[in-house]
Amino acid sequence: MKGEQHLNNQGDFARVQGRSKWIGDALVGLKSCPNDLSCSRHGFIVSKRVGGAVVRNRVKRRLREILRGQPLVQGMDIIVSARPRAAVSDYQTLGNSVKSLLARAGLLLKNDKEDCPGRD
Numbered sequence: 001m002k003g004e005q006h007l008n009n010q011g012d013f014a015r016v017q018g019r020s021k022w023i024g025d026a027l028v029g030l031k032s033c034p035n036d037l038s039c040s041r042h043g044f045i046v047s048k049r050v051g052g053a054v055v056r057n058r059v060k061r062r063l064r065e066i067l068r069g070q071p072l073v074q075g076m077d078i079i080v081s082a083r084p085r086a087a088v089s090d091y092q093t094l095g096n097s098v099k100s101l102l103a104r105a106g107l108l109l110k111n112d113k114e115d116c117p118g119r120d
Contacts, residue, residue, distance in 0.1 A: 007043030007077055016043070016077045023105050027089055027097040028063075029081040032105055040072045040107075045081040055087045059094075066095045070102060071109040078107065 007013060019033040035041065044063050046056045059082045067080070086094055102108050 005039055005041050007041045007079065012041070012077060013043055013045075013079065016079050022081075023101050024081075024083075025097055025101065027083055027086045027094055028101065029083065030078065030098075030101040030105055031081070032076050032078045032107060034075055035077045036075070038074060040074055040076045040078060042067050043077070043079045045079060046086075047082075049084050050082050051084075051087045056082075059086050062091055062094055063098065066091075066098045070099065072102070072107055073109055076107060 007016070016031055016033050020031050023030045042064075044060050046059050046063075048056070050056050050059055063080055063082065067078075072078075080098065089097075099108075
C-alpha cells in the first residue's frame with residue numbers, strides 16, 4: 001500500500017466516522033465514505049482490547065495485506081476496525097470476513113469472470 005493510500009490524519013478518521021454507518025460482523029467492522037481523490041484510502045483501528053502491541057500489529061499487517069489484494073472502487077475512504085476475536089482468527093477467516101463486508105458495502109469492483117459464469 002502506497003503512502004497516499006493511508007488514512008492517518010485524525011480529521012480524515014473523524015470525517016469518515018461521522019458520515020456513514022458501520023457494517024460489521026464478529027471479527028471486523030467497516031465504515032466508508034466518498035473522498036475527492038482518484039484513489040481509495042484505508043485506515044485501521046485496532047484497540048487495546050484486541051491484545052498487546054504484538055497482537056495488534058499482527059492484526060493490522062493482516063488487514064493491510066487483505067485490502068492490498070482487493071479490487072476496490074476508486075474515490076473512497078475506508079476504515080476497518082478489528083474486534084477482539086480478530087486476534088485469534090486465522091488469516092483466511094479474517095480475509096473472508098473483510099471480503100464479505102466490502103461486498104456488502106458495495107466497495108468491490110465487479111469481476112467480468114464472475115458476471116459471466118460460462119466463461120473460463
